[in-house]
Amino acid sequence: MSDLPSDRLEPGPPFSNVGIDAFGPWNVVTRKTRVGSAQSKRWAILFTCLTTRAVHIELVEEMSSSAFINALRRFVSIRGKVKVFRSDRGTNFVGSTDNLKIDTVNVENGPVRDFIYKSGTVWIFNPPHSSHMGGVWERMIGISRRILDSMLSSVNGKNLTHDVLVTYMAEVSAIINNRLLVPISPDPDSSIILSPSTLLTQKTCGTDTTYR
Structure with missing residues (x-):
């Protein structure tokens, strides 16, 4: 096994070096009508500190550049400036996926790239087909899913709203961050x-x- 990347061992404030991934979606009730209810999808962006292993989860209404930038801005406003972002090269963050009809955010082009450049942050992608190099955030995604599935098992899908899901995500983060x-x-x-x-x-x- 090779040495860990330097940003995994570098002393510094929490969330200076961050791994990031997206997961979801979930259907939430957005509007109730006489004949039923209208639903829409929600995704979650998980940020994990590469040194303290803390997590922060932001909910987004769509996998678009504008929604992703807003999630980044909320995260930075709460946790402070980030020096390095790391992620895989999955279709969530990079690639031309219009023909595949995949909801995606391309951080290599357009407003997301400009936002990252202006903030002085470096975004590093793992090599293609190297999912093992993203074990830091993939592990946190797995734990988050298991906790959230347990919470949602007691909730009727027709009663799951955006506010309830935001609350659950905050509680998932708290549970993970309280581990030894x-x-x-x-x-x-x-x-x-x-x-x-x-x-x-x-x-x-x-x-x-x-x-x-």
């Missing part, structure tokens, strides 16, 4: 549990349920 990064210390006086959430919020919850 290192084993729990056997020292009874050490109540600090290191997790991505701890690194993001600087809050640790001890056995007395008070924040320290």
Whole structure:
């Protein structure tokens, strides 16, 4: 196995180096009528920090350049400026897919490229047919799907709205970010549990349920 990329090991603030991928879609109720309800699709953009392994999920109404730029802007506004984005070369982000009728965002052309250039961010694609190199975000996608499927199992598809799905995505992020990064210390006086959430919020919850 070769060495990890430098941006996986580089010390720095959370979400300085980010892996990104898209998943979905889900059908949500957008309008109720007398005879039924109108539905539309929603996708999720998952951002994962390459060093702290924290995740941030943004919901988008369509896989288009404008919707994707808005998701990037929301993410940067909350998490701060990003130095490096990494992703695969899947049809979600690159390629001419008009003939295939695939919903896609092409970050190599047009407004997305201009937005990334102006923000001073570098976007690095993995080589083609190298899905193993995207294990950082593919693992997070798999975990997110399993948690979300469990949440949606108790929700009638006719009652799933955009607001409910946004709330679920926030809770999925919170669950993932609360996972342990290192084993729990056997020292009874050490109540600090290191997790991505701890690194993001600087809050640790001890056995007395008070924040320290």
